Amino acid sequence: MSGEEPEVIDLTGLDENDSEQDDQEDGSDQDDEEDSGQSSDDSDDSVEVQINSDTRSRLYLSLAALPETQVRSILNQLIEQVPAVEYALTRELVTLKRKLDHHDYERHLERCKNCYEEFDTQLKKRNNECSFHPGSLEPDYASFPDWDEDVHGPIDNEETRRHYPENFIWSCCQADGNSEGCVHGVHQSANAQKKARVAA
Numbered sequence: 001m002s003g004e005e006p007e008v009i010d011l012t013g014l015d016e017n018d019s020e021q022d023d024q025e026d027g028s029d030q031d032d033e034e035d036s037g038q039s040s041d042d043s044d045d046s047v048e049v050q051i052n053s054d055t056r057s058r059l060y061l062s063l064a065a066l067p068e069t070q071v072r073s074i075l076n077q078l079i080e081q082v083p084a085v086e087y088a089l090t091r092e093l094v095t096l097k098r099k100l101d102h103h104d105y106e107r108h109l110e111r112c113k114n115c116y117e118e119f120d121t122q123l124k125k126r127n128n129e130c131s132f133h134p135g136s137l138e139p140d141y142a143s144f145p146d147w148d149e150d151v152h153g154p155i156d157n158e159e160t161r162r163h164y165p166e167n168f169i170w171s172c173c174q175a176d177g178n179s180e181g182c183v184h185g186v187h188q189s190a191n192a193q194k195k196a197r198v199a200a
Contacts, residue, residue, distance in 0.1 A: 113190035121189060129161065130188070131181030135172025143167035 009198070063071065079086040108121040114132040139155045144167060147155060159170055167178030173182040 009052055010121055065107040110189045114183075114185075114188055119185070120188040125186040126185065128184040129186055131184050133170045133172050133179075133181050134183055135170045135173075137161055137165075137168045137177055138171055140169050140176075 007126045017150065038097050054101050066074075075085075075089070110121055112130055114134075117130070119129070139160070141155065143164075144155055149155060161177060168177040169175070170177070170179065170182070173179070175182065
């Protein structure tokens with residue numbers, strides 16, 4: 001037998017290095033998970049938002065269904081985050097309202113001769129604020145297949161127009177009675193001609 005002593009290998013330093021390496025790997029895995037979670041949270045920002053008449057209609061419906069407190073909360077957040085929203089609301093609810101509430105301001109309401117809506121003649125006119133049909137609303141008799149005028153009354157009258165506007169057609173554009181006006185412009189005072197005569 002050989003008289004050489006067996007070689008002793010020190011494993012204490014190796015254990016410490018392995019432990020540190022494991023800790024680093026665990027930390028790396030945790031960082032990867034956090035980065036993954038963060039990218040998941042930020043994924044909503046990359047969603048494309050389309051704006052059109054359909055989405056606008058859906059937005060109006062959603063707003064109508066929201067509680068008033070939630071609407072106020074959303075507006076408060078938008079005021080804080082979007083300067084354009086703050087500007088628009090300040091102009092509408094603070095600046096213009098202050099002018100309307102000023103004691104020197106007197107409202108001059110008149111009815112539009114075209115769309116029959118009331119408007120303030122002292123305020124600046126806006127394009128397309130008025131919408132109306134210049135033609136007459138005629139009955140579409142084909143839409144009343146089972147209508148018996150002896151039983152239900154005459155078709156061509158104001159009451160039937162109010163109850164069944166979809167069964168009437170505008171002579172100016174051939175749209176039904178529920179359609180928006182085919183002519184757009186600014187409000188016109190129904191008393192304009194009368195004022196002109198008085199001035200003359």
